[in-house]
Amino acid sequence: xxxxxxxxxxxxxxxxxxxxxxxxxxxxxxxxxxxxxxxxxxxxxxxxxxxxxxxxxxxxxxxxxxxxxxxxxxxxxxxxxxxxxxxxxxxxxxxxxxxxxxxxxxxxxxxxxxxxxxxxxxxxxxxxxxxxxxxxxxxxxxxxxxxxxxxxxxxxxxxxxxxxxxxxxxxxxxxxxxxxxxxxxxxxxxxxxxxxxxxxxxxxxxxxxxxxxxxxxxxxxxxxxxxxxxxxxxxxxxxxxxxxxxxxxxxxxxxxxxxxxxxxxxxxxxxxxxxxxxxxxxxxxxxxxxxxxxxxxxxxxxxxxxxxxxxxxxxxxxxxxxxxxxxxxxxxxxxxxxxxx
Amino acid sequence: xxxxxxxxxxxxxxxxxxxxxxxxxxxxxxxxxxxxxxxxxxxxxxxxxxxxxxxxxxxxxxxxxxxxxxxxxxxxxxxxxxxxxxxxxxxxxxxxxxxxxxxxxxxxxxxxxxxxxxxxxxxxxxxxxxxxxxxxxxxxxxxxxxxxxxxxxxxxxxxxxxxxxxxxxxxxxxxxxxxxxxxxxxxxxxxxxxxxxxxxxxxxxxxxxxxxxxxxxxxxxxxxxxxxxxxxxxxxxxxxxxxxxxxxxxxxxxxxxxxxxxxxxxxxxxxxxxxxxxxxxxxxxxxxxxxxxxxxxxxxxxxxxxxxxxxxxxxxxxxxxxxxxxxxxxxxxxxxxxxxx
Numbered sequence: 266x267x268x269x270x271x272x273x274x275x276x277x278x279x280x281x282x283x284x285x286x287x288x289x290x291x292x293x294x295x296x297x298x299x300x301x302x303x304x305x306x307x308x309x310x311x312x313x314x315x316x317x318x319x320x321x322x323x324x325x326x327x328x329x330x331x332x333x334x335x336x337x338x339x340x341x342x343x344x345x346x347x348x349x350x351x352x353x354x355x356x357x358x359x360x361x362x363x364x365x366x367x368x369x370x371x372x373x374x375x376x377x378x379x380x381x382x383x384x385x386x387x388x389x390x391x392x393x394x395x396x397x398x399x400x401x402x403x404x405x406x407x408x409x410x411x412x413x414x415x416x417x418x419x420x421x422x423x424x425x426x427x428x429x430x431x432x433x434x435x436x437x438x439x440x441x442x443x444x445x446x447x448x449x450x451x452x453x454x455x456x457x458x459x460x461x462x463x464x465x466x467x468x469x470x471x472x473x474x475x476x477x478x479x480x481x482x483x484x485x486x487x488x489x490x491x492x493x494x495x496x497x498x499x500x501x502x503x504x505x506x507x508x509x510x511x512x513x514x515x516x517x518x519x520x521x522x523x524x525x526x527x528x529x530x531x532x533x534x535x536x537x538x539x540x541x542x543x544x545x546x547x548x549x550x551x552x553x554x555x556x557x558x559x560x561x562x563x564x565x566x567x568x569x570x571x572x573x574x575x576x577x578x579x580x581x582x583x584x585x586x587x588x589x590x591x592x593x594x595x596x597x598x599x600x601x602x603x604x605x606x
Numbered sequence: 607x608x609x610x611x612x613x614x615x616x617x618x619x620x621x622x623x624x625x626x627x628x629x630x631x632x633x634x635x636x637x638x639x640x641x642x643x644x645x646x647x648x649x650x651x652x653x654x655x656x657x658x659x660x661x662x663x664x665x666x667x668x669x670x671x672x673x674x675x676x677x678x679x680x681x682x683x684x685x686x687x688x689x690x691x692x693x694x695x696x697x698x699x700x701x702x703x704x705x706x707x708x709x710x711x712x713x714x715x716x717x718x719x720x721x722x723x724x725x726x727x728x729x730x731x732x733x734x735x736x737x738x739x740x741x742x743x744x745x746x747x748x749x750x751x752x753x754x755x756x757x758x759x760x761x762x763x764x765x766x767x768x769x770x771x772x773x774x775x776x777x778x779x780x781x782x783x784x785x786x787x788x789x790x791x792x793x794x795x796x797x798x799x800x801x802x803x804x805x806x807x808x809x810x811x812x813x814x815x816x817x818x819x820x821x822x823x824x825x826x827x828x829x830x831x832x833x834x835x836x837x838x839x840x841x842x843x844x845x846x847x848x849x850x851x852x853x854x855x856x857x858x859x860x861x862x863x864x865x866x867x868x869x870x871x872x873x874x875x876x877x878x879x880x881x882x883x884x885x886x887x888x889x890x891x892x893x894x895x896x897x898x899x900x901x902x903x904x905x906x907x908x909x910x911x912x913x914x915x916x917x918x919x920x921x922x923x924x925x926x927x928x929x930x931x932x933x934x935x936x937x938x939x940x941x942x943x944x945x946x947x
Contacts, residue, residue, distance in 0.1 A: 339698050350934040357680050365706040537936040549939045588931040593691040595878040598890045
């Protein structure tokens with residue numbers, strides 16, 4: 266008996282060595298390593314803050330999110346750079362804004378999907394939450410280039426918007442720039458995309474194929490989960506270039522926050538949100554995986570392992586919420602006119 | 607009896623003189639003058655050509671319409687200038703395209719809604735139909751600036767697009783630029799917006815308020831229907847500046863077609879599609895009505911009549927089709943990259 270058990274144990278060890286954990290063992294390993302599924306039901310509402318939001322607020326937030334009149338030129342909406350049809354991003358290396366200006370630090374637009382799960386917002390994490398984040402690009406000269414006073418004057422001059430703010434916040438609502446940003450953020454909090462990966466982490470071991478499980482196992486074993494962790498497989502500030510300098514560090518010259526920390530992007534929907542890295546220098550996710558392994562882990566990872574991790578990424582493509590395209594209220598003769606310079 | 611009848615007739619004449627036709631008389635007058643409701647059911651399908659279209663074609667057309675990767679830069683979609691949330695237009699005087707370039711003739715983006723009812727497309731009517739129109743802005747350097755070969759290479763490199771073309775047109779489909787434009791046009795043909803005005807023309811005399819009916823009556827009596835006629839209250843080529851030169855004729859220098867003819871814009875949803883005229887010089891529809899009466903009819907129309915015509919325009923704001931925002935297929939590593947210069 267003893268020798269059979271011993272052979273069994275050796276065999277399990279070999280299988281683990283060759284293929285890593287699978288099935289329930291892999292679920293446990295993933296959860297133990299810090300990965301978490303997107304919660305559901307009331308837990309999700311509480312985590313995102315949507316337990317306090319009303320349907321009227323979400324609908325109004327959606328309109329503001331899609332309304333290009335929130336920009337100085339009437340041409341750029343939140344959805345321009347965070348396009349909900351394109352994985353919540355714009356599929357260009359650096360965001361292009363007002364007057365066709367590329368982002369001054371050549372920064373790539375991060376996806377808005379699941380951004381509520383990030384522990385901070387922007388590549389340097391300078392906003393603690395989406396409400397604060399939303400105020401940035403609206404005002405930024407190379408992005409939407411809007412004076413908050415003009416944004417408010419536009420909204421106040423559009424009767425149907427005023428009515429909707431009253432519906433959302435009561436008749437005595439004071440429409441200010443913070444409330445506009447808060448309302449946009451409420452809509453953004455609905456943009457979560459659960460996938461087969463979440464089913465797997467909740468114990469449905471058939472939700473991921475054998476190859477995807479193998480990729481997840483490598484992803485954990487290699488140490489990618491040191492930064493790509495928690496619900497979003499990312500979303501916290503981390504040092505970039507731990508083992509080696511990032512090959513394209515000079516493009517745009519972005520240095521991260523005061524301590525040189527850079528926000529780890531979520532890997533959810535990663536196969537839809539090329540190009541990669543904060544300055545969008547890699548179009549092929551395989552190249553991005555290789556570069557990350559090299560500069561963060563000092564690991565010249567094999568093509569085979571890269572391919573397996575990419576296969577695992579398929580399981581992170583989530584189901585997007587159905588968005589009925591909003592019909593935006595007509596403006597009045599008092600609405601401030603667009604400015605293009 | 608005879609004198610009573612005579613008094614009755616005189617009284618009817620007076621009422622007609624003071625208030626014009628109303629109710630069923632006005633319906634008859636409108637139809638006799640050439641105005642027509644948007645047809646319904648099979649009649650509409652036949653008129654628009656949708657009787658030959660499949661659901662798969664319409665859905666694919668919607669994706670292409672919303673996909674900014676159809677432009678050279680990946681930044682501009684059909685919906686950028688013909689925004690379905692903004693009355694099918696962009697609410698700026700002149701369209702702004704690639705590299706933030708204003709339309710060289712300072713032309714205003716016409717609404718895509720109901721454009722299928724126009725007898726020709728573009729302000730100079732140079733396209734006979736939407737299939738031909740769609741090919742223009744995609745290629746135009748100051749608009750979407752895309753080489754048709756690159757558009758096709760992008761589509762061919764996106765596996766889900768190829769699958770959808772096969773679903774729409776059969777496994778042997780040859781995806782060429784004409785077919786891309788045709789497919790976009792099929793979606794555009796669904797963008798019709800029936801309103802209370804159509805109910806009225808079909809005999810529901812309560813569909814328009816008394817004031818709106820008075821406005822419609824003035825609209826007919828003044829002669830606006832000479833150009834703003836048929837289903838779209840517009841959509842055919844007409845001379846501009848019949849009685850007097852258009853005040854802002856020099857802005858952009860647009861001269862119409864070879865014979866100086868300009869496409870009359872539809873008045874459907876006109877209260878959502880400011881600014882007005884081919885070069886977008888009037889933001890207040892009242893000013894546009896005055897200018898039109900002056901330069902086309904030689905009529906210095908009273909403020910009161912202008913106000914009544916504006917009131918009538920309310921009835922032309924139609925019900926928009928519900929659009930579920932399309933999730934666009936992810937590109938591959940073979941997809942041509944965006945170009946910004």
